[in-house]
Amino acid sequence: MAEYMAQGKQPEVLFWVGCAGSFDDRAKRITKAFVKILNKSNIDFAVLGAEESCTGDPAKRAGNEFLYQMQAMMNIQVLDGYNIKKIVTTCPHCFNTLKNEYPDLGGNYEVMHHTQFLKDMLNEGRLKVEGGKYKGKRITFHDPCYLGRANNEYEAPRELLRKLEVELIEMNRCKSNGLCCGAGGAQMFKEPEPGNKDINVERTEDALKVKPSIIAAACPFCNTMMTDGVKAKEKEGEIEVLDIAEMIINAEDI
Numbered sequence: 001m002a003e004y005m006a007q008g009k010q011p012e013v014l015f016w017v018g019c020a021g022s023f024d025d026r027a028k029r030i031t032k033a034f035v036k037i038l039n040k041s042n043i044d045f046a047v048l049g050a051e052e053s054c055t056g057d058p059a060k061r062a063g064n065e066f067l068y069q070m071q072a073m074m075n076i077q078v079l080d081g082y083n084i085k086k087i088v089t090t091c092p093h094c095f096n097t098l099k100n101e102y103p104d105l106g107g108n109y110e111v112m113h114h115t116q117f118l119k120d121m122l123n124e125g126r127l128k129v130e131g132g133k134y135k136g137k138r139i140t141f142h143d144p145c146y147l148g149r150a151n152n153e154y155e156a157p158r159e160l161l162r163k164l165e166v167e168l169i170e171m172n173r174c175k176s177n178g179l180c181c182g183a184g185g186a187q188m189f190k191e192p193e194p195g196n197k198d199i200n201v202e203r204t205e206d207a208l209k210v211k212p213s214i215i216a217a218a219c220p221f222c223n224t225m226m227t228d229g230v231k232a233k234e235k236e237g238e239i240e241v242l243d244i245a246e247m248i249i250n251a252e253d254i
Contacts, residue, residue: 020220131165132251204229
């Protein structure tokens with residue numbers, strides 16, 4: 001973004017990478033897949049790079065409102081300094097916080113989740129999605145809480161999957177009745193409380209019941225939790241957990 005500013009240019013959209021997409025080895029693959037799609041579609045985008053900080057979502061969910069507001073105000077200062085209007089992110093947690101909570105602190109932006117953004121690109125004819133290697137495959141989609149219930153977005157990811165010509169099989173608990181993978185609310189960063197079963201294993205069992213070859217996700221946290229669930233059930237040789245952006249890129253084997 002600093003380079004754009006120096007050239008007096010403004011990108012079409014700012015890609016907010018997020019902590020997971022920047023530092024988690026598995027989530028980095030989602031980031032790279034999404035960037036490949038942006039480049040392939042000739043989308044003029046920029047990133048903040050080292051100037052991007054955590055949105056403050058985990059701090060807020062864990063109850064540290066003071067830390068959240070400090071992080072948010074710092075980010076708002078940076079975003080407003082660059083006159084950012086439109087943001088896209090692959091993380092529903094970043095998406096929800098930037099879209100719904102930053103306005104309370106004066107940060108007003110058009111914020112999109114990457115599935116919404118890709119759906120718009122598809123509708124505008126700037127992106128082509130073809131079945132390729134996933135055509136006819138049995139796939140189930142796990143709704144991220146912060147995309148689905150928190151922001152009422154259920155169709156964008158499914159529309160992209162339908163364009164991949166997959167056999168989309170819904171879990172019994174899906175859409176507004178979906179079950180959390182267990183990572184939201186800052187739970188991603190701690191061990192679960194004692195109980196009979198980890199929630200990500202319970203959610204993975206929901207998926208296994210419909211016998212998919214792939215569990216599609218649209219959130220780096222969900223991806224981690226569902227992958228761990230698949231490993232716990234010793235099914236990693238049979239079932240893949242993939243972000244929709246990865247599937248769009250992999251379909252064509254770019």
